[in-house]
Amino acid sequence: MSSTPVALVTGTSRGVGKGVATALRDAGWTVFGTSRRGRGPDGVTNLTCDHTDDDAVAAVFERIESTVGHLDLLVNNVWASPPGFAGFTEKFYQRPLSDWDTLITVGLRAHYVASVHAARMMTARGSGLIASVSSFGSRGHLHSVLYGMSKAAIDKMAFDMAHELRGSGVSAVSLWPGLVRTELLLSAGISEFAGFPISEAEDPTFIGRVIERLATSPDLGTRSGHTLITAELGAEYGITNDDGTAPASHRGPFGGGALYPPS
Template structure:
C-alpha cells in the first residue's frame, strides 16, 4: 500500500455527515489530515431526535487534525449541490474523495407490508440514490482534475437481504450498480468508484432504538464504529489497489482486513457475508 498523496492534504466531501456513518467517516478522514466538507441539513441539534449538526462534525474534524468545513446542503436541491462543488472548485481546484452517504431513511420496522408503511419510505430513492448521482455528476470534473480520485457510495447488506423494506433494498442495490457503471466511465481518468457495505454501526440512531428494547432483547455483539469505514476509505485512496478494486461492491470488514485497517479500539470487524450475503459478481463488460 502506498501512502504518498500529491498536491498536499486530501480534499474530501462527505454527504449526510451531521451524525451517524457520515459523521464517523468525516472524523476518520480528518484524522488522516484531510480537508473535509461536511454536508447535511442539521444546523441545530434539535433538528433531529438524534442530535448532531454539520458544524459539530466539522469541529470534530478540526480536533482530529484535519480541517472541517460545514456546509448546510439539502441533497434534494440540485442547485445547492451544484454550488457545493463549485465552492470546492473555487477553493481547491480539485477533489480527492467523494463519499455519498446522505439518505432519507424512514424507519419501516413496524408490523405490516410496504403498502402499510409511510409512502415517504420511497424518498430514499431520491435522497440516497438520485442524490448520489447528482453529487457524483458535479464532483467528477474535480476528481479528474486531482489526478487520483475516489467515489465511495456507502452500502449495506440490504442490497441482497431484507432490511427496512423494498425501498431501502432498491436504494442499496441501485447504489452498488451506480458505482460499478461510474467506475467504467471514470477508469481512463484514474478515478475509482466503489460501494462499501458497512456492518451494524454504533450510531446515535442505533443506540436510541436499542434503548427502547427490553434488556434481554438488546443485541450484545460488538458493532462497527462509524469511524471504521472512514479509516478504510482513507487507506483505499492511498492504496495501489485503488484502481484494481474500482467498480466493485466491497464489504468494509473484508476491505479493512485486506488493507490492514482496524477499528478505533484495535479490533477487526467481522464480515457478515455468510449470514447476510455477499456482493454479486460483475459482468466482464464493467472491468
Template sequence: MPIRSERPVALVTGASRGAGRGIAAALGGAGYRVYVTGRTLQEGAAPLPGTIGATAAQVDAAGGEGRAVQVDHGDAQAIADLFARIGDESGRLDILVNNVAALHDDLVKPGPFWDKSPDLVGILDVGLRSHYLASWHAARMMVPAGTGLIAFTSSFGSVCYMHGPAYGAQKAGVDKFAADMGVDFRGTGVAAVSLWMGPLRTERSERTLAEHPEQYESFMAEAETPEFNGRVIAAIHDDAERETLSGQTLIAAEVAERYGITEAGGRRPPSYRAMLGEPRIAHPAIVA
C-alpha cells in the first residue's frame, strides 16, 4: 500500500519553463508536493532556458516539495507511468494542471497558417490529446477520493484570432474539455476549470517581445506572472464552493479579484474581456 502524502499533491505538466514553472513554484509556496514534468534535463538542451530540475528546486525553495519527472507527453504509456508513480509514491492527487503544449517557433511568426510550418499541428497532440489522457488518469485517482481539481491553462485565443488556427483550436478544445468534464464530475467532489491567463512574463514572451516590440510592448506592460496564476489555481482548489465553478472557463484576472490575489506591490492585472472576448457559455442540454 502506498503511503499517503501528508502534503497536498499537485502535478503540473510542461513545467520546465514558462507558465508551468511559475504555477509549480506558487503551489510549492502553498505547501504542495509538486510533480513537475517536461523533457528538459540539462540547461542548454532546449532553445529557451529552464529545466524540470530547476523548477523542482524552486518548489523546494518556496516551501514545498518538488519532484522532477522527465515525461514525453506525446507518449501515452509515459503518461500512464507518470500517474502510476504518483499513486505509488504519494497515494493521492489533489490538483492536476494541464499545461504542457508543443509550441513551434513559427507560432508568433507573421503571416497566414499556410506560410508557417505544418508542424504547428503538434499543439493538438501535445496540448489536447495529452490533456485528455492526463485527465482520464487523474479522474481515476480523484473520484474515488471524492475531491480534486483539474485545471487547464488556456487563453483569450479560444475565442479571438490569436497566433493562428492551431493555437486557437487547442485553447477552444481545453475549454470544452473543462465544460464536458464538469458535467461528468457532478456530485463527485471533483471540479474541472479552464483558466484564461493574460499576457505572461515568461522566457518565451520575453524573447518574442524583443523580436516584435511593436506588436507586444503594450500588452507586456501589464503582463501577469505565472506565479499569479498558480496562486489563483491554489485558491480555487481551497474554495469550499469550488464545485460551483466546475465546468466553467474563467478569466484569471477576474477570479483573482474574487480571492484578493494581486501581483507584487498590490498590482491588479487587467481582464481583457472587453478587448479580446469572453468565455463561451455551454448550452445546458446533455445528450448522453
C-alpha cells in the first residue's frame, strides 16, 4: 500500500483539473484522475468515469482502495457544459430545461456523490481534505441562473459537510478560482475576458499548487467549512503562476465582503 499522499482529481482531461493533477503529481503525490474518456496528464492514473453513473463513481473509489489503500485529498472539479455555453446570451426562460442535467447533475450532484465516498475513506483513517471547485458565480451573476445555483450550493455543501465532519480529522472547503488561463482561453488570442486581463489570470497549475499547500498545511482544520479564494491563498502562501506573476483576486469586482463561514 502507498505511503505517499494520494489524491483523486475529477475532470482531468483539460483545464483546471488537468493543471491540478499535474501540480500534485509534480509535488510527489500519487494522483488518480477521472474523465469520460480516461484522459489526463502523464504520470497520473487516468480512469474512465461518467460522473452521472453512481456505480462508475463507486468503482473509482474501490480502485483507489484496492491499489493504494487510502485517500488524502479529493478535488471535486468535474463539470460539463450545456449546448450554447460558449457565452450564454439567452435568459434562463429561453434556455432548455435540459441545462439542469449538466449544470446541476454534473456540476453539483457529482461533487456530492464523490464527497460521500471520499468521506467514508477519510474518516476511517482520521484525516483528509475534500476540496470543491466553485466560482465567483456564487456572489454575482455569472453565465446563467443554473450556473450560479450550482456554485452557491457547492459553497454551502462544504460549510455543512465541515459541520458534520467536525472531530473526524477530515476537512472540507470550497474554492473560488478567478479567471483561469486554460488551453481554450489562451487559444482565443485575447488580452482580456469579461473585463479581466489575461495577464492577471491564474494558471491551472497555480490552483493545483495552492491546493497542495492547503492540504498539507498544519492549520487546515481551522479553514474547514470556509470558501477560499485561490488567488488570495496563493498570495498568503507565496505561490505564483508558472511565469512568476501573482494572479489577481476577483473579490472586489464581485462585491467584496465575507465568504463562508457567515461573519
